[in-house]
Amino acid sequence: MEDSSLSSAIDVDKGFAIAFVVLLILFLMVMVYRCVKLVKNPYEASSTTTDPSLS
Template identity: 75%
Template sequence: MEESSLSRNIDVDKGFAIAFVILLFVLLIVMIFRCAKLVKNPYEASSTATEPSLS
């Protein structure tokens, strides 16, 4: 009897939804920092990502 009442209190769909929202927030924060870095110094950020150095 106690196991069935315990399983009713745990909602798997709600847990997946919360984990998904947290993952989206983490990705949003990472993208904000990447965009801020690009705005701060666009030449350094673009040169290392697209072109190899010729030296």
């Protein structure tokens, strides 16, 4: 028979897996946002990386 306190405890491996998936989804959302921003206006999005003396 299983102890009720043991079954109600959070599994550490499952917690790490869920945290990894959540962080991965957040990272992908940020990358999608940046890519959409770059596609919509490539000159404004890349203006911070270009040399101002060329313009």
